[in-house]
Amino acid sequence: INAEYGDDVVDDDGMFWTPQHRSKQYRPSQLAKLHPVEKSKYQFYEKPTKDMILAKGAALKRVRNEVRRKNAEEDDIRRRQVEKQQLEKHNELIGQLKAAEARNRIRLLRIRYNNIRNSEVEQMVAYQPTSIRAVRLQALVLCVDTTA
Numbered sequence: 001i002n003a004e005y006g007d008d009v010v011d012d013d014g015m016f017w018t019p020q021h022r023s024k025q026y027r028p029s030q031l032a033k034l035h036p037v038e039k040s041k042y043q044f045y046e047k048p049t050k051d052m053i054l055a056k057g058a059a060l061k062r063v064r065n066e067v068r069r070k071n072a073e074e075d076d077i078r079r080r081q082v083e084k085q086q087l088e089k090h091n092e093l094i095g096q097l098k099a100a101e102a103r104n105r106i107r108l109l110r111i112r113y114n115n116i117r118n119s120e121v122e123q124m125v126a127y128q129p130t131s132i133r134a135v136r137l138q139a140l141v142l143c144v145d146t147t148a
Helices: 028-033 036-043 050-126 131-140
Strands: none
Touching: 028 036, 050 131
């Protein structure tokens, strides 16, 4: 099929097939007077005019451009979705990192508080005037384990 003319009926030579038994050859004035059905049957086998070829080419060009534009839009949408997903993953990781840092700060504060408290208790026990009072105070005030 000749690409210049599209999917029309084309002979092996690349030329349009015209019936050999066509009994009438119409002049343009006669063709204009024909009924539209007869006119279309007659013109089906005629070569397309230059205007028709140019119009068909322009239409194909518009269709191709529209397809390219739609493909570009779809690619842009897909790219934006991928970027959005990556940004969400990144934000989630940042959030998890910040939460882990906050947990670590709280753990360190707790350990520091317990160390200070234990050292104060040990100091209070050490400064008791008698050992009985020191033992009683130590039994009354429990030391907190700081290894946890």
